[in-house]
Amino acid sequence: MSHEAPAVASPSFAGPSRDGSRVPFELFTRADVFAREQEAIFRGPVWNYVALEAELPEPCDFKTSFVGDTPIIVSRAEDGSLHAFVNRCAHRGATVQRQACGNARQHRCVYHQWAYNARGELVGVPYRRGVPGMGGYAADFDPKAHGLARLQVASHKGVIFASFSADTAPLEDYLDEPLIAAIDRLFSRPVKVLGHMRQRVRGNWKLYSENTRDPYHAALLHGFHATFGLYRTNQKRKGGSDRARAHSTGVTFGDDWRQASQSGNIGQDKFVTNYSLAAPSLLEGRPDFNDGVTVSITSIFPCLVIQQIMNTLATRHIRPKAADEFELYWTYFGYQDDDEQMTACRLKQANLVGPAGLISMEDSEAIELIQRAIVRDGREDSFLEFGGLHADLDQDRQGEATIRAFWRYYAGLMGLA
Structure with missing residues (x-):
């Protein structure tokens, strides 16, 4: 049995002309084009702007933002470091942080109260050991394996960028002169x-x-x-x-x-x-x-x-x-x-x-x-x-x-x- 990755199907839509002077209108209207962009561009080897450092001046300050259509949280941890993680609970997928900005030591999902710190790490799970006679998680449940999905973060002159890709060039190289x-x-x-x-x-x-x-x-x-x-x-x-x-x-x-x-x-x-x-x-x-x-x-x-x-x-x-x-x-x-x-x-x-x-x-x-x-x-x-x-x-x-x-x-x- 082969374990090779399946071949990626060629797109069913036309691209721009080689010189960029002709652009098919369907690139602006088709849902499958939009879906491909989310993977190839916004989750691809690019840096996406997400916030200004001036919006996060204090430890535990945060701002909700987006990379493409993916909601994220941009946060400054207690030590001043910057972090970005997907705003989607690792439990059942609910939006975790519903405020546009603020200051929070924990980001808590309203659905089942899973709580994450300013780095996106899972730090609280209600009924983790269960209640008498019911519920709870297995003894080997590891909170470290259930944090929010993290992005790479880089900042230049206080302008913050994030990337899903490990193959993205260093920010200064990506920006260039x-x-x-x-x-x-x-x-x-x-x-x-x-x-x-x-x-x-x-x-x-x-x-x-x-x-x-x-x-x-x-x-x-x-x-x-x-x-x-x-x-x-x-x-x-x-x-x-x-x-x-x-x-x-x-x-x-x-x-x-x-x-x-x-x-x-x-x-x-x-x-x-x-x-x-x-x-x-x-x-x-x-x-x-x-x-x-x-x-x-x-x-x-x-x-x-x-x-x-x-x-x-x-x-x-x-x-x-x-x-x-x-x-x-x-x-x-x-x-x-x-x-x-x-x-x-x-x-x-x-x-x-x-x-x-x-x-x-x-x-x-x-x-x-x-x-x-x-x-x-x-x-x-x-x-x-x-x-x-x-x-x-x-x-x-x-x-x-x-x-x-x-x-x-x-x-x-x-x-x-």
Whole structure:
């Protein structure tokens, strides 16, 4: 009798074209594609963003998060070490921790009260020895064999990542330059969390990954950008990708946004001449850096976006829920040495992004427009050639080169290359 592992069946769906310029719509709509992604990508050899260390400042602090569609708990143990484990009881599979965040020496399942410590180790089992005449477990029952399933954990500048795979490269190698430089820039000072927002989007998670790698939609889709001069087609841009071409980072340079000229928007359809701000203080603030960058968007495969838009700093965690639905979880932060005026400024500018943001609300609507339109034509393709197929990935900051790179990396992990 053979003990060889069974052959893995080839996928029954088409992959992107070799150059990433054609992407079958069925990759956004099929449940079997979504299921394969959970194993090949989210449980594969990648690092998944799960939290910020600033959300877990004290021993036994925790936050519930997700890796793909798998619920996890991110925890700081008594000795300060970081841990991540699946939020699913080892007894009967119930969700253990139902709070979004908090401080707990034990995580206790409500169903049968199995209890786990801040490392995910089983430390309490009711009626383990039974009660007179009934119940209990065998004498050789070993709590050490029934802890919560653990993930590898690594952190860079307080940004926490987790992985199911033992084959994942070291975090710094996975991120690579210039992504490390982008993280180092925004987390160059100790940060404090200002709050969270979350929204459900009725679309596929990869549509949002495309969106954050697409710089040229910003001046076309977002009326606020165009009208108030925050992002203009004639601004200087710079960016780059890691060697594997999984991630992308880009910055926009411009005039002080408080003095942004609307004249740069001439010829843009989204420029609205009769719009003004009832509260002009929304655009007040002061630059956090002396490098002239007004917008910074860093996209780390598979599901993290780190942003600077004026004084608004945030991580965006893409949490896939189904082939046609994902949650977008925003964590807003500032710096621990911010004065009250700067904190107030960051909180006010948070109105630019998030579920009803003056800028961001159009992104989720555009994604849902796509999802509704492609549901019945899975073998048709999206068309990704803007900027030319031979554009320099590290120089093309207006085209679709980084989106095509995303699809090439995705295809490799999914076995579609």
